[in-house]
Amino acid sequence: MTPYIVLSAVLFVIGATTVLVRRGAIVAFMGIELMLNAANLAFVAFARQNGDLNGQVIAFFVMVVAAAEVVVGLAIIVSLFRARRTVSVDDENLLRH
Amino acid sequence: MIPDVADGAMSSAEWVLFWVVAPIAVVAASALIFARRAVTATxxxxxxxxxxxxxxVALDAPFLAMAQVVVYTGAIMMLFIFVLMLVGVDVADSFTxxxxxxxxxxxxxxxGLAAVLIGAVARAALPDPAGIPASPSGGNPGGVAAVIFGDYPFTLELVGTLLITAALGAVVMTHRVRLTPRRGQRELSIARVKAGTQVTPLPAPGVYAGRNAADVPALDAMGGVIATSVPESLRARGQAQQIGAAAQPAFDAAQAPSALPPSAPADPAPSDGPAEPDEPAEPDGPAEPAESDSAAEPDEPAAADTPADEGGEE
Structure with a gap:
C-alpha cells in the first residue's frame, strides 16, 4: 500500500503549495479540494491495508462534507466578487480600514 | 467487477495501472500551481x-470510485467552472x-512537508495488507451501506442536515435585495425617449466599411466613423478595429459645414445639423473610433429638440 500513501502525500503537498502560492481565491480553493482528495486516497488505501470498510465510509463522509463546503465557499466567493469586483485574496483587506 | 484478492497485496497488473495513472494525477495536480489561467487549473x-x-477501483472501492466521478468531477468541479464563468474567465491570476x-x-x-510525510510513510513497516473482506450482500456498495446505515446512522443524518444547511446558506449569501424598482422594457423605452439621445437602435457594425466584422465600426454617409456601432463590450476591451486606411482619413468641418454628426443616421431630428456646428465631434470622431465619448458628444445638441420629440410622440 506504500505507493498509494506516497501518492497521497505528494498530492497533499501540491494542494498545500497551491493554497500558499496562488492569489486567486478559486484556485486556492481548489488546492483545499486537492488536499481533501489526498486524504481520501489515504483513507481508502488504509481501508484495504487493514481490511476494514470503515476507511471507505469515512472517505464517503469526507466527500459529502467537501461538497457542502464547496457550496458555501463558492457562495462566499461570488458575494465577494459582487461587492469588490475581484476574487484575489490579496485585495480582501476589508478589516484593515 | 473486482477479483477478490485474498491477501490484498498489489499484483503486477495493479503496479502497471498505478504507474500509468499516478504520474498523470501528479502532473495534472501540479497544474494547480503552474497554470496561469484558472480554467486550465480546473x-x-x-x-x-x-x-x-x-x-x-484498483483499491477495491468501486462505490467510492463512482461517487468520486459523480460528486467531484460531475458536481463540484462543474460548480467551480460555473463560478469561474460568473466572475470572469479572462481574469489571469496575478503572480506578483x-x-x-x-x-x-x-x-x-x-x-519540508513533503520530506516529513513521504519519509514517515516510506519508513513505516506496514504488515501485509489484509484486503477488503468479501461482503456478504451486494458486493462493495452493499458492504459500505451496511457500515453506513448500521454503524453510523446518526452521522448520516447529521451530514444530511449539513447539506441542507449549506444549500440554504448559499441561497442566503448570494441573495441580493433589490434596492431600486425593476426596469423593464417599457420603462427603458420611456427613459430613452425622454433623454432624447438615441431612440432608434444603434447602427450595425461594418456598414459601408471595408469589412462587416463585428469589430469594424460603421461609416456614415460622409465617411466618418460611427464608434457606437461597435458592440460596447468590444469597445470596453479596446478590441475595436481602427478604421484608418479603410475609411476616409479625416473629415473636416470646413469642407462640409452642414454635414450631419457621426451618429446622424440614427438622429431623430435632422434639423440640428446646421444649427449646431459640432466642433468637438468632427475631429474626434474619425481619430478615436474606440472611444464612446466622442460619439456621445454630438448627441448633446439633439437634447435641445426633445420638446419637439415628445410632441411628436404624444
Missing part, C-alpha cells in the same frame, strides 16, 4: 479526480508577491 483538476477514481519572501517560504515549507 480542467487539470478534473483529470486528477478521474485518475483518483481509477485508483479507487505582496508579502516579501512569501513564495520562497511557501516552497521551503512545502518541501
Amino acid at each position: 480542467i487539470c483538476m478534473v483529470a486528477t479526480m478521474v485518475c483518483l477514481a481509477v485508483l479507487y 508577491e505582496t508579502i516579501r519572501g512569501q513564495r520562497v517560504a511557501s516552497v521551503v515549507f512545502s518541501l
Whole structure:
C-alpha cells in the first residue's frame, strides 16, 4: 500500500503549495479540494491495508462534507466578487480600514 | 467487477495501472500551481479526480470510485467552472508577491512537508495488507451501506442536515435585495425617449466599411466613423478595429459645414445639423473610433429638440 500513501502525500503537498502560492481565491480553493482528495486516497488505501470498510465510509463522509463546503465557499466567493469586483485574496483587506 | 484478492497485496497488473495513472494525477495536480489561467487549473483538476477514481477501483472501492466521478468531477468541479464563468474567465491570476519572501517560504515549507510525510510513510513497516473482506450482500456498495446505515446512522443524518444547511446558506449569501424598482422594457423605452439621445437602435457594425466584422465600426454617409456601432463590450476591451486606411482619413468641418454628426443616421431630428456646428465631434470622431465619448458628444445638441420629440410622440 506504500505507493498509494506516497501518492497521497505528494498530492497533499501540491494542494498545500497551491493554497500558499496562488492569489486567486478559486484556485486556492481548489488546492483545499486537492488536499481533501489526498486524504481520501489515504483513507481508502488504509481501508484495504487493514481490511476494514470503515476507511471507505469515512472517505464517503469526507466527500459529502467537501461538497457542502464547496457550496458555501463558492457562495462566499461570488458575494465577494459582487461587492469588490475581484476574487484575489490579496485585495480582501476589508478589516484593515 | 473486482477479483477478490485474498491477501490484498498489489499484483503486477495493479503496479502497471498505478504507474500509468499516478504520474498523470501528479502532473495534472501540479497544474494547480503552474497554470496561469484558472480554467486550465480546473480542467487539470478534473483529470486528477478521474485518475483518483481509477485508483479507487484498483483499491477495491468501486462505490467510492463512482461517487468520486459523480460528486467531484460531475458536481463540484462543474460548480467551480460555473463560478469561474460568473466572475470572469479572462481574469489571469496575478503572480506578483505582496508579502516579501512569501513564495520562497511557501516552497521551503512545502518541501519540508513533503520530506516529513513521504519519509514517515516510506519508513513505516506496514504488515501485509489484509484486503477488503468479501461482503456478504451486494458486493462493495452493499458492504459500505451496511457500515453506513448500521454503524453510523446518526452521522448520516447529521451530514444530511449539513447539506441542507449549506444549500440554504448559499441561497442566503448570494441573495441580493433589490434596492431600486425593476426596469423593464417599457420603462427603458420611456427613459430613452425622454433623454432624447438615441431612440432608434444603434447602427450595425461594418456598414459601408471595408469589412462587416463585428469589430469594424460603421461609416456614415460622409465617411466618418460611427464608434457606437461597435458592440460596447468590444469597445470596453479596446478590441475595436481602427478604421484608418479603410475609411476616409479625416473629415473636416470646413469642407462640409452642414454635414450631419457621426451618429446622424440614427438622429431623430435632422434639423440640428446646421444649427449646431459640432466642433468637438468632427475631429474626434474619425481619430478615436474606440472611444464612446466622442460619439456621445454630438448627441448633446439633439437634447435641445426633445420638446419637439415628445410632441411628436404624444
